[in-house]
Amino acid sequence: MKKITINSVASYAGVSKKTVSRVLNNEPNVSDATREKVLKAFKELDYTPNPIARGLARNRSFIIGCLYDNPSKSYITRLQSGALAACHEHGFNLLIHPCELRAEALLENIEQLLQTSRLDGLVLTPPFSDHAELVAFLRKKGVPFARVASVKLDDDSISVRSNDEQGAFEITELLINMGHKDIAFIKGHPDHSATEQRFNGYRRALKQHGIEYQERLVEEGNFSYHSGADSARTILHLNPRPTAVFASNDYMAAAALKLATQMNLKVPDDISIAGFDNAPIARHIWPGLTTIAQPVEEMTRLAVDHLIEQINHATDEQQEGEQRQPLQLTLEAELITRESTAAPKA
Amino acid sequence: MKKITINSVASYAGVSKKTVSRVLNNEPNVSDATREKVLKAFKELDYTPNPIARGLARNRSFIIGCLYDNPSKSYITRLQSGALAACHEHGFNLLIHPCELRAEALLENIEQLLQTSRLDGLVLTPPFSDHAELVAFLRKKGVPFARVASVKLDDDSISVRSNDEQGAFEITELLINMGHKDIAFIKGHPDHSATEQRFNGYRRALKQHGIEYQERLVEEGNFSYHSGADSARTILHLNPRPTAVFASNDYMAAAALKLATQMNLKVPDDISIAGFDNAPIARHIWPGLTTIAQPVEEMTRLAVDHLIEQINHATDEQQEGEQRQPLQLTLEAELITRESTAAPKA
DNA sequence: CTGAAAGCGCTTACAG
DNA sequence: CTGAAAGCGCTTACAG
Numbered sequence: 001m002k003k004i005t006i007n008s009v010a011s012y013a014g015v016s017k018k019t020v021s022r023v024l025n026n027e028p029n030v031s032d033a034t035r036e037k038v039l040k041a042f043k044e045l046d047y048t049p050n051p052i053a054r055g056l057a058r059n060r061s062f063i064i065g066c067l068y069d070n071p072s073k074s075y076i077t078r079l080q081s082g083a084l085a086a087c088h089e090h091g092f093n094l095l096i097h098p099c100e101l102r103a104e105a106l107l108e109n110i111e112q113l114l115q116t117s118r119l120d121g122l123v124l125t126p127p128f129s130d131h132a133e134l135v136a137f138l139r140k141k142g143v144p145f146a147r148v149a150s151v152k153l154d155d156d157s158i159s160v161r162s163n164d165e166q167g168a169f170e171i172t173e174l175l176i177n178m179g180h181k182d183i184a185f186i187k188g189h190p191d192h193s194a195t196e197q198r199f200n201g202y203r204r205a206l207k208q209h210g211i212e213y214q215e216r217l218v219e220e221g222n223f224s225y226h227s228g229a230d231s232a233r234t235i236l237h238l239n240p241r242p243t244a245v246f247a248s249n250d251y252m253a254a255a256a257l258k259l260a261t262q263m264n265l266k267v268p269d270d271i272s273i274a275g276f277d278n279a280p281i282a283r284h285i286w287p288g289l290t291t292i293a294q295p296v297e298e299m300t301r302l303a304v305d306h307l308i309e310q311i312n313h314a315t316d317e318q319q320e321g322e323q324r325q326p327l328q329l330t331l332e333a334e335l336i337t338r339e340s341t342a343a344p345k346a
Numbered sequence: 347m348k349k350i351t352i353n354s355v356a357s358y359a360g361v362s363k364k365t366v367s368r369v370l371n372n373e374p375n376v377s378d379a380t381r382e383k384v385l386k387a388f389k390e391l392d393y394t395p396n397p398i399a400r401g402l403a404r405n406r407s408f409i410i411g412c413l414y415d416n417p418s419k420s421y422i423t424r425l426q427s428g429a430l431a432a433c434h435e436h437g438f439n440l441l442i443h444p445c446e447l448r449a450e451a452l453l454e455n456i457e458q459l460l461q462t463s464r465l466d467g468l469v470l471t472p473p474f475s476d477h478a479e480l481v482a483f484l485r486k487k488g489v490p491f492a493r494v495a496s497v498k499l500d501d502d503s504i505s506v507r508s509n510d511e512q513g514a515f516e517i518t519e520l521l522i523n524m525g526h527k528d529i530a531f532i533k534g535h536p537d538h539s540a541t542e543q544r545f546n547g548y549r550r551a552l553k554q555h556g557i558e559y560q561e562r563l564v565e566e567g568n569f570s571y572h573s574g575a576d577s578a579r580t581i582l583h584l585n586p587r588p589t590a591v592f593a594s595n596d597y598m599a600a601a602a603l604k605l606a607t608q609m610n611l612k613v614p615d616d617i618s619i620a621g622f623d624n625a626p627i628a629r630h631i632w633p634g635l636t637t638i639a640q641p642v643e644e645m646t647r648l649a650v651d652h653l654i655e656q657i658n659h660a661t662d663e664q665q666e667g668e669q670r671q672p673l674q675l676t677l678e679a680e681l682i683t684r685e686s687t688a689a690p691k692a
Numbered sequence: 693c694t695g696a697a698a699g700c701g702c703t704t705a706c707a708g
Numbered sequence: 709c710t711g712a713a714a715g716c717g718c719t720t721a722c723a724g
Contacts, residue, residue, distance in 0.1 A: 053718035063439075
């Protein structure tokens with residue numbers, strides 16, 4: 001059982017291997033008859049082009065790297081799933097690269113990754129998508145990249161985000177409309193742009209409804225369950241105690257819920273609790289968490305899809321002189337109401 | 347800024363590129379002086395070999411594929427993390443490949459994956475590690491593979507598992523020693539070998555302590571949260587109601603806990619609940635779940651480590667005629683006691 | 693519309 | 709211990 005290469009196909013179809021290469025790459029300037037012959041040879045020989053050989057000739061790896069550093073496993077798998085979908089659609093592969101944002105040698109680490117794996121592009125997920133230094137570094141090196149769930153940094157990079165500010169606004173407004181006035185807030189990790197956005201949405205809702213902002217009701221978390229537990233401990237012992245807690249993600253909200261239960265507070269009767277992200281835990285606990293669902297897979301899929309198109313058209317564009325618009329999209333988030341929120345007891 | 351290749355290094359060091367290649371691959375038959383010269387050139391030129399060119403010449407991709415189909419995101423990321431660790435140690439990359447076990451075209455899907463991505467090997471995680479047909483297929487095709495968390499299928503494949511039977515035994519025994527006699531059991535997915543093993547451990551503990559096995563206390567689940575909720579509904583409405591529930595994983599246990607709480611049953615006072623896996627949810631809910639922790643990262647790391655060594659030594663072995671032992675390991679699981687289990691109320 | 697030549701950056705097999 | 713030649717399976721210029 002010999003290996004089937006472009007040469008096998010060429011001799012089988014009775015053409016040169018350059019012609020085979022042309023139909024492989026959907027290039028023009030091949031007569032329909034010739035194309036048919038070659039296509040038939042592909043089928044009959046069960047030929048699959050060798051991406052490694054193609055990569056060497058074109059100086060490409062057909063691999064996209066995905067950077068992440070996130071405490072939420074479900075978030076990570078959703079990112080991966082969206083990125084994979086886009087990669088497969090274009091015949092690319094995905095290399096996952098978990099790494100620590102705060103590591104000393106982050107840039108060196110990334111540089112080595114690029115050097116050794118010869119990635120064609122990088123998809124940056126939070127908090128890397130907001131890492132200005134990293135973005136500048138990649139731009140300087142000429143490495144194509146796309147940013148997921150980030151703030152606007154500039155005008156010419158691919159970026160897909162969801163409307164965190166609006167989501168936080170809506171969940172806060174929901175609580176206000178239920179009759180809450182003392183609504184505590186647990187912030188996320190300061191390195192994530194989502195943290196500020198969600199905080200802004202919270203404040204905008206308060207303001208719009210004429211409720212005074214109270215600094216004593218705001219705690220700093222970092223998106224981890226543990227940080228949520230710490231923040232909740234402070235909040236739940238406040239006097240007077242707020243009637244609602246809005247945590248910047250579901251893990252921190254779950255921690256607040258667990259603590260409330262341990263303190264014999266009924267949720268939502270004694271205290272309402274809301275989260276953000278619609279992680280699996282939001283529906284796995286009782287009461288289920290009111291939260292905000294973001295289209296994480298779709299965001300990542302779109303970002304990687306455009307990244308690969310940019311990579312693929314890099315050469316064409318030079319010729320055609322036609323600069324394509326970089327994608328900058330904001331998708332909407334969705335409010336999900338569950339049992340953890342209700343009107344405060346009179 | 348020209349590209350640095352093996353030729354740049356060769357001319358810089360004043361040797362042939364074959365010699366550079368030799369030091370690159372740690373081959374013998376290079377004088378220390380020459381080796382030093384070349385190593386120095388590597389440093390000064392900041393040279394990194396191109397894995398794509400090397401791959402083409404050696405007919406290798408230096409990529410391991412990881413197959414999985416699992417409802418637990420934390421389990422998936424732990425698998426990935428262990429596999430990545432082993433890959434990086436050997437200069438390999440990891441390709442993640444989520445796919446559905448029950449898909450019609452599974453074997454075709456895998457074959458295409460192998461064809462298009464030219465993987466050097468495959469790591470099979472549950473339930474693929476127990477898929478006899480897939481294992482036979484890979485063996486026939488001569489694709490190196492390793493199996494994680496599987497049963498013994500044969501004598502010559504790499505396989506690393508944990509002692510599920512013993513873990514289930516210990517958790518059941520814990521409940522028995524607390525005074526429970528009516529202990530319900532929720533089974534896992536029938537395609538996972540762990541399902542049978544955990545069930546066996548449960549039965550062995552009952553038997554060893556002279557407690558009669560009651561079929562009415564056993565429900566079929568499939569490891570998903572949803573299936574746990576369904577099974578728990580039946581179990582918690584049993585009359586007489588068992589005093590403890592042991593679910594084959596933490597998601598199903600969490601579902602049972604949620605339902606019990608909704609039914610106003612106190613856990614563990616009215617009913618004890620135990621899970622398996624020590625997933626994050628086990629400590630994120632209240633009361634925390636008594637469960638079994640498995641060394642998933644370590645299992646996967648070991649499996650992939652040996653897989654790559656097998657791949658790397660495939661050629662050497664032929665020459666040396668020295669057949670190395672395939673790795674077949676069983677690691678121990680650890681009982682973790684939390685608040686969800688206690689003696690039954692008198 | 694088609695093809696012969698050279699090359700991508702490495703390694704293998706052979707010679708010395 | 710070292711190197712010149714050929715090759716891995718593709719693509720990029722260039723010619724016709």
